[in-house]
Amino acid sequence: MPVSMLVLAGALAAGQASAQTKSVPDSHPFRQCAGCHSLDTSANAFGPTLIGVYGRQAGAVPRFAYSEAVQKSGVVWNDETLRKWIAGNDTFIPGTRMRHVAITDKAQQDELIEFLKALK
Numbered sequence: 705m706p707v708s709m710l711v712l713a714g715a716l717a718a719g720q721a722s723a724q725t726k727s728v729p730d731s732h733p734f735r736q737c738a739g740c741h742s743l744d745t746s747a748n749a750f751g752p753t754l755i756g757v758y759g760r761q762a763g764a765v766p767r768f769a770y771s772e773a774v775q776k777s778g779v780v781w782n783d784e785t786l787r788k789w790i791a792g793n794d795t796f797i798p799g800t801r802m803r804h805v806a807i808t809d810k811a812q813q814d815e816l817i818e819f820l821k822a823l824k
């Protein structure tokens with residue numbers, strides 16, 4: 705059996721399949737994102753996977769159909785750009801196809817940025 709299958713089997717056995725999303729607490733701001741962004745290691749859902757997003761160039765996940773706006777933005781995801789994105793993604797990168805989000809509470813922004821940073 706390939707290693708990846710063994711890993712998957714292990715995760716299933718431990719009851720962790722599809723789970724990372726479920727383990728996000730109800731009160732966590734990522735709840736507003738999880739419907740579109742899978743936390744499976746490499747799977748794209750309606751939105752691209754956010755695993756490894758911190759430090760990455762915008763629009764860089766293979767086989768995800770980004771908008772031209774995001775692809776050509778030249779943005780690299782860091783504290784500053786992520787904060788602007790979650791505060792108003794379509795103001796920061798007009799023409800994005802991600803639905804409008806507006807998380808303006810600084811504590812929630814911090815929580816989200818820390819969360820995204822830890823997705824590796």
Ligand code: HEC
Pocket residue numbers: 733734736737738739740741750751752754757761762763764765769770771772773774775781789790799800801802803805807816
């Ligand atoms: C309705 C579905 C939806 C929701 C809800 C959503 N997203 Fe997205 N997200 C997308 C789509 C679609 C894209 C690709 C946008 C594009 O190509 O213009 C995207 C792109 C992104 C990107 C850029 C990824 C990259 O590889 O460049 C980040 C970062 C991101 N979303 C974070 C979030 C966060 C954080 C939230 C919650 C506050 C969220 N998204 C909520 C659908 C969604």
